[in-house]
Amino acid sequence: MSVLPPVRRDRVVAQLPQPFTKEAALHTKNEFNSRVKTACQEHKTGTVGRFKISKVIVVGDLAVGKTCLINRFCKDTFDKNYKATIGVDFEMERFEVLGVPFSLQLWDTAGQERFKCIASTYYRGAQAVIIVFDVNDVASLDHTRQWLQDAMKENDPSSVLLFLVGTKKDLSSPAQYSQIEQDAVKLAEEMKAEYWAVSALSGENVREFFFRVASLSFEANVLAELEKSGSRRVGDVVRIHSNSSNVYTMSRKKQSNCCK
Template sequence: MIIWIIMAGVLGSATPTAKFKLVFLGDIYTGKTSIINRFMNDTFDANYQATIGIDFLSKTIYHENQAIRLQLWDTAGQERFRSLIPNYIRDSSVAIIVFDVTNKQTFLSIDRWVQDVRSERGKEALIVIAGNKMDKVEERIVSYEEASEKAKAHEGLYVETSAKTGDNISQLFKQIATSLTNGKPTVTAQPNTPEQRIVLTNPPQNQTNEAARAQDKKNCAC
């Protein structure tokens, strides 16, 4: 079993051997921020509202005895912020495109997001497609097979997650860390892959816009 330890500014004299920029993309309310919060804090807020603009977080993990600093860029899914996103895709090592398995439109949008990544990074960035809200079994519209084929068509990885339950969240980042350290994609994670816990410290400061929170109060980015 691989054990990961997430440290936040407490590495002492240890210096990360590698630094990677991860940009989270996807339509609004697919759960990008919720995935990040689950990874960072092991928490979930059903009332969390849409990201306004761009949020940035950074953590150092130890994966197979190698220190890796992950810079997480959380982008807004609203169309009015679309023109800003290419600036944050540039220099990224990984593009994590999140869709909602209960919402077909968010799945159809994957092609457009991939196009944005390829326009800025060509084949230099690893594409990871995350099918979120896998806990909503009865509401599911997009099948695992369909999404997996989509990822293969874009030469990327596919991982199904649930930010609400925490299923496969650490597996998602394990896949990414393994791909980055190996220099190549790894095997697609199966939906029922056993979860491995992550030790976390120093929760991030979530920045929100009160006006937007009030406007979007009824929506959920689970």
Template sequence: MLESRSAVFKMLRDKAYKDRQINSFVPPYNTDATPYRQTDFSLEVREACKSNASITTGLKISKAIFIGDVAVGKTCVINRFCHERFDANYKSTIGVDFEVERFDILNVPFNLQIWDTAGQERFKAIASSYFRGAHAIVIVFDLTSLMSLSHSPEWLKEATKVNSGNPQRYLVGTKRDLMSSIAYKEVEKYAIKMAMDLKAEFWAVSSSTGEGIQELFYRIACMAFENSVKSEESVRSRMITCGTDLDGFQKIQPSSAEKSRQKCNRCNV
């Protein structure tokens, strides 16, 4: 197995590759086409990463699932980012495929699981079982096919049905290089409207040229990392609060009645 194909190798590296080290928050593709207004890591997250608290230890993993119609380019998008390659000879994904990308975000190790699911109807039942536990849902459609865009709500429904909480949502249009500027502008209007309806962030990318691919994955990683650290900090804060309450409880003095019973018991011995 090639080093670049080994998920375990990436996760066990002491340090991420230089192009996977992130110290600044990646902005959205279009600030008018996203429900996520965040453009920088929060002070809480920066302080947690800087303080060498428990948040900076252990294995940090978030899960992103890529869903959408067959032949929209899900696998090509993932391969372009993970392996820096583009294969024009399309082969349908059977069931699911899996990648892991190791990042160092604010000098903290972070792993992003990337699940590539099949778009064919006969694999839908298999693929949907892998939707659970997603921190990011990436709905992929073909910019040259409005039909694939119209199916986006169905895919999102399938994914959210098995996911509690509030996973990040992205609506990603592929094959940007195949469209003229005029044609793209027309399609973009429909795509942005759909993204707003789905409460998702819109991106337009090209696996052939690599346009927007790295920025998309960096954005997903930054958002997932931010949410992961905040979640862990919240848990740690609750644990400290519970410990404080317990200490206070243990220091409660016995009541007068209890003291009397203890005195009587000593007298009867």
């Protein structure tokens, strides 16, 4: 019997959500990978949908809005009088992607320097890293490089999806935001991350962003499962072929002995 909560109706993903901007996107394709769609249709997604939980860590400076961002999506609330996260906290969100249940575990980590060592112990094993900065604070954007470096110490860069997220977009003037977006997109390209700008206060782009994270994480997990199952099949073929050769050789030997 499953102990996971049921999937809410507003957490169903039928099509690949599009990126915030094509200039800084992890993938510019419009649809899920064809192999992933076929695997979902044939119910051959391996552990994805049954036991797999995708770990997502959210990092960034103090007061950039990490907790508010998560709470806006998970609880649809906004509290401007928040209390700074001590160590780590996490939320579990259930999705249904292409008909397959999928879970994201969102780890909200402390931005204060004194809690950094505690939080960093939870970085390991992340499938996605969300690096958050305040679009009204240039220094917090500059600090994202260090947050990326800290997160990658505990993870394999080749297997982690990276997202650079600017918060508090509602507090920025169009001219001010336009300039920082140019800098953020350029930095995202250097990081090989996908850039998004959101507002936890108004909810702008928050749902779209987390649906994008869930969808790309789901796709990456299913493709990894397909690679593993493909490797097992290849191994089985080699083993069976080897055994067949041995049987054939033994048969030839018996025939040779009989003719002598």
